[in-house]
Amino acid sequence: MRSWNLLSAGLIACAFALPVSAGEIVFTETFDTNNASWANSAADDFVTHVPTGGVLDSGYVTTQRTFEEIAGGSSVTFRAQDEFNSSGNAFVGNWRELGYTQLKYSVRHNAPVPVSFSARASGPGNFPGATSVTFGAPVLPNVWTDLTFEFSAGSPSIVTYEGSDHETVFSNVGHVQVSMSVPVGFETSTQPITIDLDNVSVAVPEPSSVALASLLSLGLCWARRKK
Known part of the structure; x- marks a missing residue:
């Protein structure tokens, strides 16, 4: 004994x-050649592709927002959705069966203050969804920053299931979204902010x-x- x-x-x-x-990466969208049909905050247009200047000086996608706009509506800034065939629908499917537990991406912004980012996954109807956050420091301006969001069952990083549960949300993922927060005191700021995105990955446990x-x-x- x-x-x-x-x-x-x-x-x-x-x-x-x-x-x-850190998780074993299954797929990475690098945006090397185009915007991979990722949409903007309102899902009414595709984001802009830039051929150089990304994490490895390769391609990336970019969009603009204001803190006032975010405070008055949705925080979602980039969208990959099944109806757009974003990234060839590489992020779509039953994540529980596929074993996907992490979403990673590299982000850069030129806001005058550090900004926090999050990730959301939902079904094809966009509701309900699950939002994951990081507990580290906010992202500093003007520098590419790698972020990892945990989506495993029971993870404290998931702050909401929007009234649902892990099995319901992750058995049929159709949308993946990148969101940014509004720092306190900047809720009425109309200064345009450029947000860049690169190397969006989905990972399974090693x-x-x-x-x-x-x-x-x-x-x-x-x-x-x-x-």
């Missing part, structure tokens, strides 16, 4: 010692992380049976 307790404790200690998995989680689960179940 004592040897098993030591093994169990060792497994748990190893789990906490390992860094959080095999090593899945194996460790399975080992821990099996070990803890065995521990309960031994008791």
